[in-house]
Amino acid sequence: MQQPMNGVPVNQLPPLTWQKSRRSNPSGNCVELAALPGGAGIAVRNSRYPDGPALIYTVEEIAAFVLGARDGDFDHLIA
Template sequence: MEAKGFRVDLSQASWFKSSRSGPNCDNCVEVAFVGGAIAVRDSKNPSGAALLFTPDEWDAFVYGAKDGEFDLD
């Protein structure tokens, strides 16, 4: 996969879900840190498309989530 200046081989990626995801949870995403980028995919469709983020984009998302930026009111 090539995007945002990264060329990564997702076939060798180690994917993981949040430790807060239950074992029978079917609406999760999986994350892999690979080639200096962060890849995200739908856990229900591991052979489907993945999104690729730069470290700065990932940090902005994580900090926003921790700060409640995406909470529904």
């Protein structure tokens, strides 16, 4: 699969299995992530707009974000 551009409409991606955090709330304030086929990256979309655009990140970019969040690097943004 060719690497998609950021802001790609979800309907232009292949069928994906989207996942939200177990910490998501019922009001829809969450994002969903899905692995692209063949390790081409990770798609991220706003759960309120499931047909809207998705941002595409490399696996390494998502790993850096997750590890940084785990380490508390972004805690000041929600304090």
